[in-house]
Amino acid sequence: MTNTATAAPKAPEAGFATEPLSAVILKSLLDKLNISVSTGALNQACQHAQQEYAGATPTQRMNAVLKTLKITQVKVAQLRWSRFDQRKLPAMIFYQQQWQLIERDAERQLLLTGADNETQKLDAEEIEEALILWLQVLPKSNPEGKTSIKESIAARLVLSEVFKTKRWLLDVVVATLIVNLLAVMSSLFAMQVYDRVVPTLAYATLWTLVAGMGIVMILDWSLKTIRARILDSLSCATDKSVTQKVFDHVMQLQLDTRPRSLGTLAAQVGGLDSVRQFFSSGVIFALVDLPFALMFIAFIWVVGGSIAWVYLLALPIAAMLGWVSQKRLRKLLKQQMLRSNERQGLLVDTIQGAESIRTNNATWRFSEEWKSITASISGYNIRQKAISNFATVTTGTLASLTSVAAIVVGVAEIEAGNLTMGALIACSILGGRVIAPVAQSVQYLVQWQTVSQSLSMVDQVLKLDTERRADQSLLMPDEPPKQIGLENIRFSYPNSPIQQLNIAQFNAQAGDRIALLGSIGSGKSTLLKVLAGLYRPSEGRIRLGQADLWEIDPRVVSDHVSYLPQSVHLFKGTLRSNLTLSGVASDSHLLRVCESLGIDRIAADSPNSMDLVISEGGEGLSGGQRQLVGLGRIFLAQPKVWLLDEPTASLDNESERQVMTALRAYVKPEDILIIATHRPALAAQMANRIIVMQQGKIVADGPADKILPKMMVRPQKAVSAGAAAASNTDTAPNPRSSNGSSAQSGEDTV
Ligand SMILES: Nc1ncnc2c1ncn2[C@@H]1O[C@H](COP(=O)(O)OP(=O)(O)OP(=O)(O)O)[C@@H](O)[C@H]1O
Incomplete structure (x- = not known):
């Protein structure tokens, strides 16, 4: 155990504010x-x-x-x-x-x-x-918003799911091939009718041809239906598996690297929807149909000769149109999506903080912010719509122009005796099949921009670190830990140069009852979160039992270490489901814990008893009741290491006494209890060892009966008194102080 005491900060070096920057x-x-x-x-x-x-x-x-x-x-x-x-x-x-x-x-x-x-x-x-x-x-933003499929983790995830089984691909290609060949049949039918039936009115030939066409149409209908079914079920399966993978990734995110704006994070994950819609909207038809455009041109060449040139010329023009449009859309869509995510974040924030907004008369501010974001989204939207409409309308016009040009060339060919009228009509029908997939591809190129932006948003989530590496072989020690400690720990939040924790040595042994004191922002909660394995230190090692905590399977860590946050989150469900989050507690254990903590009174006040309904976001319970539910979860888990962050901050005296009694009964002699608190009275009641923190460092660590009395004297100088006390103190933890008298007068906060 360390006994550290740092000097008070020295005054800054004189002249620093005015010295010119070199x-x-x-x-x-x-x-x-x-x-x-x-x-x-x-x-x-x-x-x-x-x-x-x-x-x-x-x-x-x-x-x-x-x-x-x-x-x-x-x-x-x-x-x-x-x-x-x-x-x-x-x-x-x-x-x-x-x-x-x-x-x-x-x-x-x-x-x-x-x-x-x-x-x-x-x-x-x-x-x-x-x-x-x-x-x-700051990381360079990609102004063009270009995401190559190879770089995008999300795109690779979607593609690996799509091509997990390749059988469907063969089925779809074969079906598409037959469907396109059948299209050739339709044009041949028209050609035969115009060239052979109409001049001679040969009805027998007509009925034979119609019968053939009937079979062709049934075959075409069946193949198209089967092809659509295959692709729909593929897109559903891909969607299920990809969204599950992304959700699991979000569940395993290393909490300290998680973005602070949760609304934006939710919107980023929601971006997967547009990816799914894209893949299920028939893009694969257009892609598969695209090569057949060339086959149709070849067929037109055979039947109509130089008419094929018209279509061959139209192809690159349409492709160019699509390419230019999607290029112009790229930047716009990126800006639009960023602003949309921001708006989603603002919405979540506003709903969550409605009470503070109203009581602080800040409605106008949020409303103005909403208005400004919405105005910029609309601006981007109008420009984006203008570009995609231009692409759609121009491709339509190009299709009409092509067919007019083909007819004009056809008439000249008929005059030259190179073409029959039937062949011209067959070429017109086939020409539609050339232009349609190309026009559709222009649409998809434009849509692809939305998808690629969504993919890059999802990518940002997928790139965040998870709490354990996927290839890490994890330890599963079967012995419960008898100690938890830190060695040369340094912790800072991502993108912050401030070191929030800097602890050379800390060790808690079985039986330790530690109160963590310190002014606000001194790093108490951060230390508890690091000990709980929620935040990963940038340097140093956390020892749980004999192993490094980050080498142990997180499920084993949560079995042994429980953390009560300052503000307890409740989930949609019932009082019972919120207490038994992991679902493993027996009813009798649940009832005992509820009685010990006074949760049974919450249940008794509700007509639904333990099935009292809790709505999304945890509405339905008071602040103190939430804290009791949070405590209840930990009591049910019966961990070896109890990390409680201000466990009685929202409780009245009676409830606090009840919680203290319950803690004494439930925390076993060999367990480790660490409580962060601003109440020396609580510390005096529960702790045999006091740790004082200041600016992320442990400035005092010693027996409660040596440190606490000095802290009670002048609470406003508590921290430095604590440090001074520690410097005069034996480093070994003493048994819990029986000096309750100082505690009684110690309602002051530290
Ligand atoms: N997510 C975060 N990102 C960046 N800085 C953070 C974050 N959370 C906390 N901090 C900073 O870390 C420092 C330590 O915070 P911490 O919550 O550990 O203090 P504390 O001692 O528990 O305070 P309190 O007594 O008010 O609960 C504070 O200066 C705070 O501003």
Whole structure:
């Protein structure tokens, strides 16, 4: 167990706010970030920023420099070295009264380079309080929104499902081949009738031909129906399997890397619908029919000679039209989809936060935001519709033009004696079969843009890390863990340079009852989530029992470690289904837990008892009742490690007492209990060991009876008192303090 105490933060180095940003250092940093900029322009921008923003912070001046240089892909953050996530180097540092470049060399040693190009190696401790300016290069957005099928994970997923069995492909190709050959029969029928039946009025021949055509039509109808059925069932099966895979991926996402905007995430996953619609809307017919266009042209050549040229000329024009339209649509659709996802996120946020919006009189603000997003979506929509309508109408006109041109050429051929009237009519019928799939393909090229944008949205979700690698062989220890600990843990949220946890050593043994104290934002919840295996630290190791927690099967981890979040989420269902989320608790166990925690009173107040209906989003229970349900879940799970984040924050005194009693009864002597709380009274009642956190670090760790009394004295200085107490304290945990007197007066929060 560690006993760490850090000094209070030192004052920032004088002069940091006014010292000009060094153009030389900034140039080196931008070069390292692969952002090219001319030295002259950079010098001018730095001078301009210094003159215009003389008294401003370094961040404001850096932003001014970037704005002058028109560098938009970079965000600036300013923070102390002690909170900086060192993996995010290089950066600029204000040290020894000057701006310098800080990076790591090949041996991972910290290296400072000054404006004079002098370099020096140094240790992290020397620059603990120095100021860092960090430039975050935002991922390059793909302005064209181009997603190649090869790069797209979602597209590969869909295609691998579509082609899992290839039998259907053969069936569809054979059916299509026959359907197209039958189309040739229809044109031959027309030719025979015009050339042989009409001149002689040979009815016997006509009836024979009609009988033949009857068989052809029945065959055509049957094959088309079978082909559609095959493709429909294929698209349903693909849809089922792909959406399931994406849903499972979302369920296994590493929680700290999950995007913060959940409404947008939901919209991204919903994008799969347009992919499914595309694949089930008959695109495969158009694709399969497309090569037959060439076959029909060949047939027209045989029957009508030079008429074939007309169609051969129309083909590339139609293809060009489709290609140009989809190219123009690409960028528009991407913008439209991004805004649509944003709107979906706003809708979810507004519905969830309706109470806060109303009570803060903020309805107008959200309404304005909605109006502005909708206006831009409509703008994109109108432009997109104009392009696709142009493509559709122009292809239609092209089809008519082609058929007029074919007739004109045909008339000339008839005059020259190269063609009969029947052959001209047969060519006209076949010509329709050339233009139709090409026109359809233009539509699909246009539609493909929507699909490829949806695919790239789904891709963004599929690219997020899952909690375990797919190829990882996981441990399944059969012994329950007797300890949980951290070694050299550092944690920061993605895209944030701030280190939210920095803990060299922490160990909790069986029997430990730990209260985690610290001011708001000090990292208590983050620590509990890291211990629960919900957040993956960027560095270091979490030991659960003898193994690394991230090497253990997550189901085994959840069996042994339970975490109660600060705000408990309830799901649509009943009180019972919300308590027994995993569905493994027996009724008698459930009833005992409900009685111990007072949940039975919630059930008793409802006519439906334990079947009390909970609606989507957990509406139907009060804040305190939700917290009891959350506790109930953990009591039912009976874990070895109990991680409770402010478990009684929403409870009244009576319920809190009941929960405390229940905790004493249910937490077994060999279990580990860690409670994050702002209430020293709660800590005094439950804990035999106190840990105090500050800025993501453990600043005090020791027996409750040594640390708590000092914290009760001046709650406003609790954290530093805790740190001071710890520095005078034995490092071994003491048995639980019996000194309840300090607890009684300790209703203050820490
Ligand atoms: N999803 C997130 N992304 C980025 N930063 C976050 C995120 N969640 C929390 N933080 C930051 O991490 C820091 C630690 O937060 P944490 O919730 O662990 O604090 P805490 O000690 O539990 O606070 P409280 O007592 O208010 O619950 C805070 O500064 C917070 O702003």
